[in-house]
Amino acid sequence: MKKLRKMLSIVLSATVILIVIAALAVRLFANSALGVAIESAATKALNVGVSVSEVDLSILRGRLGIRNLVINNPPGYQHDTLLELREGQVTVEARSLLSDVVNMKDITLDGVNVVLEQRGISGNNLQDIIKELPAKEKQTSGPAGKKLHIDSLEVTNIKVNVKLLPVPGKMDTLTLKLAPIKMTNLGGQDDLDTIALSRKLLLAIAGGIAEKGAGLLPDEMLGSLVSELGKLGALPDILMETGGKLLEAGTGVGKGATEAGKSIGEGVIKGAEDVGKGITEGLKSLLKKKEKED
Structure with missing residues (x-):
């Protein structure tokens, strides 16, 4: 057993x-x-x-x-x-x-x-x-x-x-x-x-x-990246708002920023054009303005 x-x-x-x-x-x-x-x-x-x-x-x-x-x-x-x-x-x-x-x-x-x-x-x-x-x-x-x-x-x-x-x-x-x-x-x-x-x-x-990367990355590099995102309809909300604000601001943020705003706006709407260097300049202007307001 x-x-x-x-x-x-x-x-x-x-x-x-x-x-x-x-x-x-x-x-x-x-x-x-x-x-x-x-x-x-x-x-x-x-x-x-x-x-x-x-x-x-x-x-x-x-x-x-x-x-x-x-x-x-x-x-x-x-x-x-x-x-x-x-x-x-x-x-x-x-x-x-x-x-x-x-x-x-x-x-x-x-x-x-x-x-x-x-x-x-x-x-x-x-x-x-x-x-x-x-x-x-x-x-x-x-x-x-x-x-x-x-x-x-x-x-x-x-x-x-x-x-x-x-x-x-x-x-x-x-x-x-x-x-x-x-x-x-x-x-x-x-x-x-x-x-x-x-x-x-x-x-x-x-x-x-x-x-x-706005204000930090090289202008051409950032502009190309934003342009590509615009073509694909994938721009972040803050950049969409930036494009609209720059278009509305006109001469309020300077000639260079106005041209940048136009480029961003057209890039977002058409989604096929090169935004170019003006985007970065516009972003810099708006960000600096926002920092002063804060």
Whole structure:
């Protein structure tokens, strides 16, 4: 009897150990496979290499964690990376994973480091990627990809290191700290896929750079960025308001600012013209005026 009990105990212990090992193996394999899928989808969406060092999926809790995601630069730039994300958390409605529309309750991205590298007089790496992004995935003969619906998305602790062309007597590096980005009800009205979501995020970051970079970034670089955002209908509200105020102000802010206001206004309305150097001068004038009033 004692031998039988001992044997049963050994068998049960071995079974439990095997179950634990199998569960761990399945989880590790699932996380690894998911990491590869994320890298593949993001690389396809952005047309540049994307890597992620750690993925943690809990299907029962409906949570996905991502750490150390890196987006590479397009070819031709000195620095290897465009963006690094320290940590991301996604809460998803588990049942929706089997449906055509995946419902995400919230996405939080914390610790975003961007390297904005200037190339030529007005070009930069972020603009190069944005220009290549379609509004959404191209339709193929295969099964349609899943659509996304996101209740809330927030990006915090965004730092931008701007690498400028070397000019004697001037700094070639500056740092911008952007305000948090908050979006709600994404995909509520229009179809949202991974490409469209990537586009929204990069445009929001570019808009934050344009807002914070007024008076700091080179005129041609800022003007080109604002012009591109205007074409895509993605200018931040403060720049939209700036364009309107400058148009209304007329000679109240000086001839140069008036011309800048006209350029911004036309860039916003037509969305196809080069805003040029006058934008930055107008922004500087308005910001200086606002500082004096404050």
